[in-house]
Amino acid sequence: xxxxxxxxxxxxxxxxxxxxxxxxxxxxxxxxxxxxxxxxxxxxxxxxxxxxxxxxxxxxxxxxxxxxxxxxxxxxxxxxxxxxxxxxxxxxxxxxxxxxxxxxxxxxxxxxxxxxxxxxxxxxxxxxxxxxxxxxxxxxxxxxxxxxxxxxxxxxxxxxxxxxxxxxxxxxxxxxxxxxxxxxxxxxxxxxxxxxxxxxxxxxxxxxxxxxxxxxxxxxxxxxxxxxxxxxxxxxxxxxxxxxxxxxxxxxxxxxxxxxxxxxxxxxxxxxxxxxxxxxxxxxxxxxxxxxxxxxxxxxxxxxxxxxxxxxxxxxxxxxxxxxxxxxxxxxxxxxxxxxxxxxxxxxxxxxxxxxxxxxxxxxxxxxxxxxxxxxxxxxxxxxxxxxxxxxxxxxxxxxxxxxxxxxxxxxxxxxxxxxxxxxxxxxxxxxxxxxxxxxxxxxxxxxxxxxxxxxxxxxxxxxxxxxxxxxxxxxxxxxxxxxxxxxxxxxxxxx
Numbered sequence: 001x002x003x004x005x006x007x008x009x010x011x012x013x014x015x016x017x018x019x020x021x022x023x024x025x026x027x028x029x030x031x032x033x034x035x036x037x038x039x040x041x042x043x044x045x046x047x048x049x050x051x052x053x054x055x056x057x058x059x060x061x062x063x064x065x066x067x068x069x070x071x072x073x074x075x076x077x078x079x080x081x082x083x084x085x086x087x088x089x090x091x092x093x094x095x096x097x098x099x100x101x102x103x104x105x106x107x108x109x110x111x112x113x114x115x116x117x118x119x120x121x122x123x124x125x126x127x128x129x130x131x132x133x134x135x136x137x138x139x140x141x142x143x144x145x146x147x148x149x150x151x152x153x154x155x156x157x158x159x160x161x162x163x164x165x166x167x168x169x170x171x172x173x174x175x176x177x178x179x180x181x182x183x184x185x186x187x188x189x190x191x192x193x194x195x196x197x198x199x200x201x202x203x204x205x206x207x208x209x210x211x212x213x214x215x216x217x218x219x220x221x222x223x224x225x226x227x228x229x230x231x232x233x234x235x236x237x238x239x240x241x242x243x244x245x246x247x248x249x250x251x252x253x254x255x256x257x258x259x260x261x262x263x264x265x266x267x268x269x270x271x272x273x274x275x276x277x278x279x280x281x282x283x284x285x286x287x288x289x290x291x292x293x294x295x296x297x298x299x300x301x302x303x304x305x306x307x308x309x310x311x312x313x314x315x316x317x318x319x320x321x322x323x324x325x326x327x328x329x330x331x332x333x334x335x336x337x338x339x340x341x342x343x344x345x346x347x348x349x350x351x352x353x354x355x356x357x358x359x360x361x362x363x364x365x366x367x368x369x370x371x372x373x374x375x376x377x378x379x380x381x382x383x384x385x386x387x388x389x390x391x392x393x394x395x396x397x398x399x400x401x402x403x404x405x406x407x408x409x410x411x412x413x414x415x416x417x418x419x420x421x422x423x424x425x426x427x428x429x430x431x432x433x434x435x436x437x438x439x440x441x442x443x444x445x446x447x448x449x450x451x452x453x454x455x456x457x458x459x460x461x462x463x464x465x466x467x468x469x470x471x472x473x474x475x476x477x478x479x480x481x482x483x484x485x486x487x488x489x490x491x492x493x494x495x496x
Contacts (some may be wrong), residue, residue, distance in 0.1 A: 005209035013215060015088040016081060017114035022076040025106040025428055028064040032098040035062050047351055049480040060086045098200055110196035112188040115215050118180040127158055134161045136224045163222055174223060181229055185215050203285055226414050237493055262396060265403050270329055271336060273391055277312050297351045298375040306367035314392050327359045330369055353377055385446045397427055397437060418487040445472045452492055459488040
C-alpha cells in the first residue's frame with residue numbers, strides 16, 4: 001500500500017463549517033440564484049431583512065449575508081454543520097464548479113473552515129471523568145503554552161473547553177454532543193490564506209494533508225495525551241510517525257481478545273504476520289488488485305510468490321514437509337473469527353476475513369498464493385509497530401511470549417502491562433528452559449527500547465503487592481521470577 005497524503009476521510013475529520021468572502025460584491029441575490037440548484041437559500045440584507053427561497057428537493061441550506069456598512073464591504077457565504085459537509089462533498093466529487101462563486105473584478109477568499117473529530121463515548125465515560133479531562137487539559141495549556149485566553153464553561157451536554165479568542169487565527173473547542181466528544185479547530189485569517197489556493201485550484205489532496213496535520217498538531221499541543229479521550233491523537237502519531245525501516249510488524253487494537261489455547265495463539269500470530277506482509281507489498285488497491293463486492297462488503301484479490309513471503313518473515317524451509325506446513329498456514333487464515341458489525345439490538349452483519357485462498361504450483365518449481373482479503377484488513381493503517389524479530393517464532397513458548405507482548409503493546413493507553421503471572425501459569429518447563437525464557441523476556445524488552453518504542457524504565461509489580469522500579473538495560477534473569485504479577489512500561493510518543 002503506497003503511502004499517500006493524509007485525508008479527512010482517513011483521519012475521520014469532518015468539515016463542520018466553511019465560509020467564503022467576496023470582497024466588494026454587494027448583490028447577494030445573484031449568489032443565491034447560483035447556489036439555489038443545490039441548496040435552500042437564506043439571505044440577510046444589511047438592514048437585517050431576510051429573503052428566503054427554497055425547493056423541497058433541496059435538503060441542505062446556505063446562508064448569505066450582505067455587508068455594506070463598516071470596515072468591510074462585500075458578501076459572506078456560510079455553510080454550517082451538515083451543510084458544510086455536503087458542500088465540501090460536492091466540491092470533492094466535482095459536482096459543483098468554483099465558477100459559480102467567482103465574479104469578474106471581485107476576489108473570492110476562504111473566510112473560515114472548521115474541522116471536527118468526533119470520538120464516541122465508551123463504557124468508561126462519565127461526566128465526572130470528562131470534566132476532569134477538560135480541567136487537566138486547561139492546566140496543561142496554562143503551564144506549557146503562552147495561550148492565556150482559555151475558558152471552561154457550562155454547556156447543555158456538559159462543560160466546554162475553549163482555547164483562544166474567537167477572532168484569533170486558531171480557535172479550539174472540546175465538548176460533548178450526541179454521546180460523542182467533539183474536538184473542533186476553527187481556522188481563519190492567515191491560516192485560511194495559506195491553504196485557500198489549494199482549495200480553489202482543486203488540489204484537495206494537498207489542502208487536506210495540510211489541515212489534517214494542523215488539527216492533530218494543535219490537539220497534541222493543548223490536550224492531555226494520557227487520557228482515554230485522546231487515544232485518537234496518540235493513534236495518529238503511531239500510524240504516521242513510525243519508522244517503516246526498523247519496524248515491520250503492525251497490529252490493530254486487541255481489546256478484550258481471549259486467546260485460550262495454543263492453536264488460537266498460533267492463528268493470531270500468523271494473522272499479524274500476514275497483515276504485516278500485505279503492508280510490505282505496498283499494493284495500490286485500485287491498480288494492483290481486483291476488487292470484489294459481496295453484498296455490502298468489499299474484498300481485494302492479490303497474488304504473490306510463496307518465496308516472497310518466506311523472505312519477508314525470515315522463515316527457514318529445509319524440507320518438503322515444512323513447505324507443506326507453510327501452505328496449510330494460508331488455509332488456516334480462513335478459520336479466523338468473522339468480523340461482526342452491530343448496528344442495533346435487532347441487526348448485525350458478519351463477514352469472513354479471507355473468503356478465498358488458493359495455493360498453486362503451475363510450473364512445478366515455485367508456489368504462488370492468491371488471497372481474497374476483506375477491505376478493512378487490507379486497507380486499515382494499523383497503528384502499532386514492533387521490531388522485525390517479532391515476525392518469527394522459534395518454538396511454541398517463544399510464540400506464546402511474543403503474543404503476550406503484542407497484546408500488552410497494542411492497547412490505546414500509553415502505559416502497558418505485560419501479564420507475566422498468566423504467562424508463567426500456562427507454561428511447564430525445566431529450569432534451564434525457564435532461564436532461556438527469562439533471557440528472552442529481557443531481550444525483547446531491550447529490543448523495544450532500542451527501537452525507541454518504549455522507555456527504558458519499568459515497574460515490576462509482585463504478587464505480594466510490592467513494586468520495584470528498574471531500568472530495562474540493567475535487568476537480570478534473577479529479577480524475572482514467577483513471583484511477578486506484571487511488568488509495566490510506557491510507550492514513547494514522538495514529537496510531531
